Amino acid sequence: MTLRDTINRLLGLQRASATTARERLQLVLAHDRSDLNPELLEQMRREILEVVSRYVEIDLDEVDVSLETEDRVTALVANLPIRRAKAVAQPGVKAKISLGVNASGPPKVNTPGRPGPEVANSALEDTDGATAAEAEKPAAQDIQPEPAAEKARLEGSESLS
Amino acid sequence: MTPHRTRNILICSGKGGVGKTTLTANLGIALARQGVRTAVLDADFGLRNLDLLLGLENRIVFTAQEVLAGSCRLEQALVKHKQEPNLALLPAGNPRMLEWLKPEDMQAIVGMLAPSFDVVLIDCPAGIEDGFKNAVSAAQEAIVITTPEVSAVRDADRVIGLLNTHGIQPIQLVLNRVRPKMMANQEMLSVNDVTDILALPLLGLVVEDEQVIVSTNRGEPLTLSGSHSPAALAYSNVARRLQGEDVPLPDPAKMGRGLRAKLSRLIKTKIF
Numbered sequence A: 001m002t003l004r005d006t007i008n009r010l011l012g013l014q015r016a017s018a019t020t021a022r023e024r025l026q027l028v029l030a031h032d033r034s035d036l037n038p039e040l041l042e043q044m045r046r047e048i049l050e051v052v053s054r055y056v057e058i059d060l061d062e063v064d065v066s067l068e069t070e071d072r073v074t075a076l077v078a079n080l081p082i083r084r085a086k087a088v089a090q091p092g093v094k095a096k097i098s099l100g101v102n103a104s105g106p107p108k109v110n111t112p113g114r115p116g117p118e119v120a121n122s123a124l125e126d127t128d129g130a131t132a133a134e135a136e137k138p139a140a141q142d143i144q145p146e147p148a149a150e151k152a153r154l155e156g157s158e159s160l161s
Numbered sequence B: 001m002t003p004h005r006t007r008n009i010l011i012c013s014g015k016g017g018v019g020k021t022t023l024t025a026n027l028g029i030a031l032a033r034q035g036v037r038t039a040v041l042d043a044d045f046g047l048r049n050l051d052l053l054l055g056l057e058n059r060i061v062f063t064a065q066e067v068l069a070g071s072c073r074l075e076q077a078l079v080k081h082k083q084e085p086n087l088a089l090l091p092a093g094n095p096r097m098l099e100w101l102k103p104e105d106m107q108a109i110v111g112m113l114a115p116s117f118d119v120v121l122i123d124c125p126a127g128i129e130d131g132f133k134n135a136v137s138a139a140q141e142a143i144v145i146t147t148p149e150v151s152a153v154r155d156a157d158r159v160i161g162l163l164n165t166h167g168i169q170p171i172q173l174v175l176n177r178v179r180p181k182m183m184a185n186q187e188m189l190s191v192n193d194v195t196d197i198l199a200l201p202l203l204g205l206v207v208e209d210e211q212v213i214v215s216t217n218r219g220e221p222l223t224l225s226g227s228h229s230p231a232a233l234a235y236s237n238v239a240r241r242l243q244g245e246d247v248p249l250p251d252p253a254k255m256g257r258g259l260r261a262k263l264s265r266l267i268k269t270k271i272f
């Protein structure tokens, strides 16, 4: 470690590289162990939101889907704060979905091809051109890959309803 | 009297060059010195090196290949170590063996070694392909060796997953090429970082030691000379712990940061 590194560290300008190493390892191992690549995780996140949105309105700003590992057991933890139920208002309720994966025998998942950019674009166009009639359809069908678009869409539906 | 049961122990790492062969040679000699009848089996048929580290390269007449082909007896292929007669090497055959070698062949070899040895150490090739699969099929337990570097730890994790699916038990960890000063400066993953992430019991800590290279040059494993170098002591302690002796590990807190790693036991990684 150079003197400059030491000073930077003391001033809090630079983190210890071991900390960075640990965090990077934890991230990559969570993926390795679950046998899920980022694309697949993104797809899963979208589908989870889609299903849950059929029943409740989710606070998309607060959605947190993460992989947690401890003692070689990886769990998928989804924290989905509910704004209100579709039928009855229930503010402040959180849907927590946990799915444990044992590292010794991770389920094999086939990796689909990367979704083409055209798909995402056309989906976004749908949102932009949404009519009032479309907006009344269950939000489940309108979940978009882009979180910002999702948020806009849900807020739109709120003002329309 | 309990019936004689040979322990077939795989030495593996995933990543290449982290110290499998060095550990196999030193552990083999250390066990032999402690009175254990030990065979070391070079399962790295592509790039064999175990003979060289043990200084036995000029004494090889037959190899595992001729034994499997039935063209020589096992005793003819085994190379006994002159200074440590409790240790014998079964050399790897020609790299072309890789084309036909099957898990059953490896199982046949350890089966032949079983009556004459207490421990068989299998020096595994790097990677997780056929060479690894053949070697793992002949083992019941494993020692995973890694260095405190992200790539080595990641590959070790992959290998541990595979060992689990093969039902290998126990799996123990040796952390090699530790640099205590770098750990103290938090410029290297700490011992607790690695054991927490891989969730394996620690069998040994080997520091980075120039004497390892010197001993390799000579073909005399450090444990052979009764050297007092830090790595020599570490390898001897691995041998003792492997036999169930309770030898305390060097204090990881002195080598790294103990508390902080404990605080981060629940590893949480945000992916979105």
Ligand SMILES: Nc1ncnc2c1ncn2[C@@H]1O[C@H](COP(=O)(O)OP(=O)(O)OP(=O)(O)O)[C@@H](O)[C@H]1O
Pocket: B013, B015, B016, B017, B018, B019, B020, B021, B022, B023, B044, B047, B049, B125, B126, B176, B177, B178, B206, B207, B208, B209, B210, B212, B213, B216, B231
């Ligand atoms: N504790 C140590 N201190 C210093 N050098 C070491 C240490 N352990 C191993 N080495 C060096 O690292 C190099 C690789 O060691 P070794 O051949 O045992 O690794 P390996 O895992 O068997 O490699 P491969 O995957 O190619 O079979 C060698 O040059 C060896 O001398």
Ligand SMILES: [Mg+2]
Pocket: B020, B021, B022, B044, B049, B123
């Ligand atoms: Mg080797």
